[in-house]
Amino acid sequence: MWRNKRLRIAALVLLAIILIIVIWRIRASVKEVAVIRPVRREVVELVVASGYLAAVRQSDVGTQISGVIAQVYVREGDAVYAGELLALxxxxxxxxxxxxxxxxxxTARSQFAQAARPALPSDIARARAELAQARQVNTAHLEAARQRLAQLQRGGRPEERARAQAALEQARASRRQAELDVERQRLLFSRGAIPRADLDRAETALTQARSQERQAEENLALAIKPASVEEIAQARSDVRAAQAMLNTSVQIARDNLQTLLSQPRPEDVSVARARLSEAQASLKTAEDEAAKAKIYAPFAGIVVKRNADPGGSVLPGQLLFTVADMSRTEIVVETDESNLPKLSVGQPATIIAPAYQNRPFKAALVRIGPQVNFQRGVVQLRLRPVQLPSYARPDMTVDVNIEVARIPNALALPASAVLQPEENPYVFVVEDGRARRRNVRVRALSTDWAAVEGISPDSAVILQGTEVRPGQRVSIAEEK
Structure with missing residues (x-):
């Protein structure tokens, strides 16, 4: 009997041990988890990227001619207005x-004006007077030549011989009187009664009287005897020359008068106009070349590059400045192609420059790149600032936060509670002491929160869903 009692005691102890082991194993298989109930709050989803600030309009400014830089008027970073002189x-x-x-x-304009205007009345009157004078003077010369020829051809007439004889006698008388005067002056000079100058004058008068006597003798001889053949030939030549001179001078004067009366002539005006046009074209070319020595800003903006210094030599096409128009800027970023379904033109963004983190500014998405870089799997985005801050500079690095979704009063869970949010999102909830998987739809996902659908507001959602398995026994250790 004692033996049976001992067996029963041993069986009870063994049973107790087995029961303790079973209870310990049951308790050991239950996972303690922290849970949270979905809350109502605003969830904002952002696409975050880094990029740079770019001017929509940026121009390289150079020179069209070769030369040496005389002056440079701007430095890098200077703001310039359209047409401002940058260098000379x-x-x-x-x-x-x-x-x-x-x-x-x-000169060409003056010639054109002269060719285009009619002749002045005073010019016409002067031309008429010159024509009359040319006719009168040269007609007289021709008549004298003809008379000379006629005289030589017929010899001296009686009245001409008589005049020549009388002239000779007068010349002889003058010569004799001059000889007497010289003899008397010499006598007075030898006595000292007159100065030497008086004697010199008397001798000069005698010389003139003798010359006039010889000329009178020659004239008388010419009047008495006929002219030689050579003299007559020369006289005829003189007549022809006088006639030619008359014709030429009268024709020149007549042509000059006719030119004045026909002004303005169309052909003269046309030639003068062509010369003026040619001169003006040459001036325009010279002015254009001189203007090329001045380097101007093509538009208002900021000088971001300067490659010019006084005294430096430049060649045509050489880059001297780069000007960026900061009134029209864009922010250029690249983002993963997986973000394309979330992006649309017009979405707002917050821009933060690392150098000015406490001075963010707003922008809007204006362009989504038409193609994806297949090597890197990214697409380019362009955003336009709403109002550019004063510190902005071309090519400045910026961080971009594009707001792709904003859901107010959304049913929200901490982002860590939602598994695979980008593909087939789900959560684990505690039901009947076990972890149950529940598929959800993520409406928006921020860094900390996810706006979800497909779950009741009173569900106990496991915060760290990655630590449990579907159907695993769990116990709520903490509810947040």
Missing amino acids: LRREDLLAQMNQARLAVA
């Missing part, structure tokens, strides 16, 4: 060419 090349030669072209235009 030496242009002494260009200015000289331009001044010469201006003088040529002034």
Whole structure:
């Protein structure tokens, strides 16, 4: 009997041990978890990317001619207005060419004005007077030549011989009187009664009287005897020359008068106009070349690059400045192609420059790239600032937060409670002491919260869903 009692005691102890082991194993298989109930709150989903600030309009400014830089008026970072002078090349030669072209235009314009206007009445009157004078003077010369020829051909007439004889006698008388005067003056001079100058004058008068006597003798001889053949031939030649002179001078005067009366002539005006146009074209070319020595800003903006210094030589097409128009800027970023379904033009964004983190500014998505970079799996986005801050500079690095979704009063869970939110999102809830998987739809996902559908507001959602398995026994250790 004692033996049976001992067996019963041993059986009870064994049973107790087995019961303890079973209870311990049951308790050991239950996972303690922290849970949370879905809450109502606003959830904002952002696409975060980094990029840079770019001017929509940026221009490289160079020179069209070669030369040497005389002055540079701006530095990198300076704000400039449209048409502001950035630099000046030496242009002494260009200015000289331009001044010469201006003088040529002034001359051509004066010639054109002269060719285009009619002759002045005073010019016409003077031309008529010159024609009459040419006719009168040269007609007289011709008549004298003809008379000379006629005289030589017929010899001296009686009245001409009589005049020549009388002239000779008078000349002889004058010569004899001059000889007497010289003898008397010499006598007085030898006595000292007169100065030497009086004697010199008397001797000069005698010389003149003798010359006149010889001329009178020659004239008388010419009047008495007929002229030689050579003299008559020369006289005829003189007549022809006088006739030619009359014709030529009268024709020149007549042509000059006719030119004045026909002004303005169309052909003269056309030639003068062509010369003026040519001179003006040359001036325009010279002015254009001189203007190329001045380097201007193409539009208002900021000088972001300067490759010019006084004294430096430049060649056509050489880059001197880069000007960026900061009134029209864009923010260029790249994002993973997986974000494409979330993105749409017009979405707002917050821009933060690392150098000015406490001064963010707003922007809007204006363009989604038309293609994906297949090597990197990214797509380019462009955003336009709502109002550009004063500190903005071209190519400045910025962080971009694009708001792709904003859901107010959403049923929300901590982001850590939602598993595979980008593909087939689900959560684990505690039901009947076990972890149960529940598929949900994520409406928006921020860094900390997820707006979900497909779950009741009173569900006990396991915060760390990755730590349990479907159907696993769990116990709620903490509810947040």
